[in-house]
Amino acid sequence: MHTVCYDIVVIGSGPAGQKAAIQGAKAGQRVLVIEQEPRVGGACVHRGTIPSKTLRHSALTLLNFKRHFGAIAPLTLRPDLELASLMSHLDHVVKAHERYMAEQLARNGITQWHGRARFLAPRMLEVLSPDGSCRRVTGEIIVIATGSRPRAPKEIPVDHEHILDSDSLLSILYLPASLTVLGAGVIASEYASIFASLGVQVTMIDRSVRPVSFLDPELADCFVRGFEANGGRFLAQQEVVDVTWDGAATVVTTLKSGGVIRSEKLLCALGRLPNFDGLNITAAEVALTERGFIAVDANCQTTIPHIYAVGDVIGPPSLASCAMEQGRRAIRHALGLAMGNPSEMIPVGIYTIPEMASVGLNEHEARQRYGEVVVGRAPFAELARGQIAGITDGLLKLVADTQGQHLLGIQIIGEGATELIHLGEIGLLAGCTIDAFVDHIFNFPTLAEAYRVAALDIAKRRPARAGVLSLPTETGDHGRHDRLTPSPR
Amino acid sequence: MIEGLVNEEAIVLPEKIRADLLARIEGGHLELPLLPNIVWEVMELTASDDVDARQLSELIHRDQALASHILRVANSPAYMPRMPIISLHQAVNRLGTSVLGEIAFAISLQTRVFDVEGYEHEIRALWNHAVGTGAYAKEVARLRRSNVESAFLCGLLHDIGKPVLLQTLVDLQRTAERTIEPAAMSALMEAYHTQVGSLIATQWALPPHVTESITYHHDYLVAPMCTEAVMITRLADCLSYHLAMPEIFDEESVRHHPILTDLNFYPDDIEVLFAKRGIVGSVIEGLS
Numbered sequence: 186m187h188t189v190c191y192d193i194v195v196i197g198s199g200p201a202g203q204k205a206a207i208q209g210a211k212a213g214q215r216v217l218v219i220e221q222e223p224r225v226g227g228a229c230v231h232r233g234t235i236p237s238k239t240l241r242h243s244a245l246t247l248l249n250f251k252r253h254f255g256a257i258a259p260l261t262l263r264p265d266l267e268l269a270s271l272m273s274h275l276d277h278v279v280k281a282h283e284r285y286m287a288e289q290l291a292r293n294g295i296t297q298w299h300g301r302a303r304f305l306a307p308r309m310l311e312v313l314s315p316d317g318s319c320r321r322v323t324g325e326i327i328v329i330a331t332g333s334r335p336r337a338p339k340e341i342p343v344d345h346e347h348i349l350d351s352d353s354l355l356s357i358l359y360l361p362a363s364l365t366v367l368g369a370g371v372i373a374s375e376y377a378s379i380f381a382s383l384g385v386q387v388t389m390i391d392r393s394v395r396p397v398s399f400l401d402p403e404l405a406d407c408f409v410r411g412f413e414a415n416g417g418r419f420l421a422q423q424e425v426v427d428v429t430w431d432g433a434a435t436v437v438t439t440l441k442s443g444g445v446i447r448s449e450k451l452l453c454a455l456g457r458l459p460n461f462d463g464l465n466i467t468a469a470e471v472a473l474t475e476r477g478f479i480a481v482d483a484n485c486q487t488t489i490p491h492i493y494a495v496g497d498v499i500g501p502p503s504l505a506s507c508a509m510e511q512g513r514r515a516i517r518h519a520l521g522l523a524m525g526n527p528s529e530m531i532p533v534g535i536y537t538i539p540e541m542a543s544v545g546l547n548e549h550e551a552r553q554r555y556g557e558v559v560v561g562r563a564p565f566a567e568l569a570r571g572q573i574a575g576i577t578d579g580l581l582k583l584v585a586d587t588q589g590q591h592l593l594g595i596q597i598i599g600e601g602a603t604e605l606i607h608l609g610e611i612g613l614l615a616g617c618t619i620d621a622f623v624d625h626i627f628n629f630p631t632l633a634e635a636y637r638v639a640a641l642d643i644a645k646r647r648p649a650r651a652g653v654l655s656l657p658t659e660t661g662d663h664g665r666h667d668r669l670t671p672s673p674r
Numbered sequence: 675m676i677e678g679l680v681n682e683e684a685i686v687l688p689e690k691i692r693a694d695l696l697a698r699i700e701g702g703h704l705e706l707p708l709l710p711n712i713v714w715e716v717m718e719l720t721a722s723d724d725v726d727a728r729q730l731s732e733l734i735h736r737d738q739a740l741a742s743h744i745l746r747v748a749n750s751p752a753y754m755p756r757m758p759i760i761s762l763h764q765a766v767n768r769l770g771t772s773v774l775g776e777i778a779f780a781i782s783l784q785t786r787v788f789d790v791e792g793y794e795h796e797i798r799a800l801w802n803h804a805v806g807t808g809a810y811a812k813e814v815a816r817l818r819r820s821n822v823e824s825a826f827l828c829g830l831l832h833d834i835g836k837p838v839l840l841q842t843l844v845d846l847q848r849t850a851e852r853t854i855e856p857a858a859m860s861a862l863m864e865a866y867h868t869q870v871g872s873l874i875a876t877q878w879a880l881p882p883h884v885t886e887s888i889t890y891h892h893d894y895l896v897a898p899m900c901t902e903a904v905m906i907t908r909l910a911d912c913l914s915y916h917l918a919m920p921e922i923f924d925e926e927s928v929r930h931h932p933i934l935t936d937l938n939f940y941p942d943d944i945e946v947l948f949a950k951r952g953i954v955g956s957v958i959e960g961l962s
Contacts, residue, residue: 221938221940222938223938232819301940313940313941315934315935315938315939315940315941316935317929317941344816344822345815345816345819345822346812346816346822346823352819353819356815356819356820356821356822357821357823358821358823358824359721431770434725434770434771434772463942
């Protein structure tokens with residue numbers, strides 16, 4: 186069989202693989218992308234990020250309508266509402282995204298093969314097409330970006346009809362009356378809050394104390410309050426001992442505590458596993474972590490120097506934004522190019538309702554690293570824009586150093602959090618002081634004002650030095666901040 | 675029927691019968707079957723959120739023939755009752771409202787549509803193929819992470835035009851006092867079943883994924899809205915033919931069917947589906 190040679194072979198065309206390929210091509214390398222689906226994009230486009238965010242957008246629009254006009258124009262969803270009708274523009278969104286990505290790959294001269302890759306040796310791959318034909322390719326650099334798939338614990342009988350996983354959840358035709366969600370990670374929390382906002386009776390069950398445990402606990406608690414206000418229920422520190430479809434109309438979930446939860450459907454969102462079934466990973470000779478992901482260093486290099494692994498296949502945080510950066514970073518390292526920002530500056534965005542976002546250190550991490558820190562808070566209820574838009578359930582936290590001078594991290598919950606976080610991210614990258622957020626003018630009314638309110642809160646809490654209270658100068662903002670203590674307007 | 679098995683051009687049809695058939699189809703004069711109201715009531719009730727077993731069993735009891743058929747099917751190996759099901763209430767509790775709805779629909783379809791006197795063998799083959807396609811469609815949908823619940827109905831009804839055409843042709847040959855050769859009958863059914871099926875789908879106001887599966891399963895790439903559902907039905911159609919006639923439509927024929935690459939199924943995916951023969955066979959047996 187004839188073997189083709191490329192400088193860089195990327196397996197998988199999701200966010201991580203795509204960015205790796207483009208970085209390689211821009212550096213003048215001959216790049217091949219192997220994708221098992223007929224179109225590029227990976228699970229992110231077809232089963233994950235894009236479809237769930239499309240549904241989320243509809244849920245949020247309905248929720249906002251109810252908040253603003255519920256009293257004068259009551260809105261109730263038909264019980265037989267088709268889920269597809271809430272994602273009517275999904276096809277358009279997916280096709281547009283696919284087209285954009287395919288054009289980007291083509292524009293950069295990247296070759297694409299449709300098929301399933303399988304390692305024959307650390308530098309050699311065999312690619313099987315759906316029609317059964319095979320090709321062989323070698324790569325000077327190989328990037329594994331095959332993503333992940335839902336973990337299906339053997340005690341949870343996922344049938345994709347009544348008991349679903351995150352790959353099959355959006356295939357259901359009608360909105361269920363009730364949904365049990367097992368797990369409390371990013372995917373579980375996103376879907377739980379989306380379905381609760383659509384009026385579905387959602388029960389989220391997990392062993393942990395609070396959802397999304399890697400986030401700031403204050404944000405997670407705020408999320409639970411909002412989720413429960415929308416009709417959801419979070420059962421913390423619970424162990425599931427049995428899940429069965431009763432053969433009739435109900436999925437029965439039995440807890441170790443003796444509790445029984447009945448629901449029309451169940452979502453099993455108990456983590457994800459690396460997707461290298463069929464990849465013959467042993468032939469690549471790369472080491473795996475204890476949890477079965479591909480082991481990599483800070484530059485995404487595996488134990489085999491010419492093989493890199495990026496995205497979900499190396500484990501958490503399993504975010505598209507991180508995956509893209511990993512892809513870019515891996516190739517820059519492989520080619521000896523400058524690396525850029527450290528990975529801890531990658532923002533985290535969680536598309537729950539409401540959104541949550543974080544960048545830099547959270548309060549707990551900062552205390553662990555620096556001891557005492559100063560934290561400033563800005564509840565959205567204290568912002569004019571928050572009141573106008575009905576976004577009063579939000580909170581922005583700024584974490585500053587011991588002296589309350591230098592910004593260490595930002596955490597936000599509230600609609601718009603995933604956009605707002607970037608202002609703080611740039612502040613962090615630019616080394617902005619806390620005073621910079623006080624001394625500069627923000628548009629009024631905006632949610633971005635939360636940065637100023639939180640910065641003022643920090644200023645108020647700064648330790649006194651030499652008997653002088655360290656307060657920044659209020660600037661000409663037409664008296665809008667005529668105090669240092671934020672209070673409802 | 676598998677495309678290519680019947681060559682319509684090679685068969686000489688009594689021209690009057692062909693002309694009469696076309697006039698009926700195109701003129702909207704075809705006698706389309708009606709399902710009893712109780713079926714639609716059962717389907718509506720099973721789709722509602724607050725259905726309870728008592729309501730559903732009371733409704734089905736109004737049609738004793740349907741009730742006894744349901745009990746027979748509920749006790750068949752396909753549904754594996756742990757103990758004999760002796761009441762409708764028990765059947766609803768054991769099998770669930772949605773499965774009961776599916777069974778009620780299938781039974782009514784069998785008794786009202788798949789019933790042509792003198793053609794019992796042909797009708798049985800059509801029925802078994804329909805049920806097999808429905809059962810396989812669920813497995814294909816499961817593998818593809820597509821909707822499993824609606825797949826059965828798409829498969830069950832995809833060739834609904836065929837029994838109706840068979841009945842029409844039997845009526846026409848009786849009127850014309852001519853006998854239509856079996857090959858000619860097959861050719862006409864093959865040629866017009868999607869058109870007639872589409873008329874039935876419209877009359878029964880079937881949902882779009884079912885209607886498109888009926889209309890486009892031989893030409894799935896032009897299905898306007900529900901391409902994936904139609905493609906799943908098409909593959910299930912092939913698998914069901916293979917199950918019934920492995921000597922004519924063997925595993926290699928399935929493996930080389932273009933629907934597999936169109937669905938992006940790899941060689942090992944089709945092996946997973948071949949392994950579902952037992953499950954599909956028991957569903958066919960249960961509903962025969």
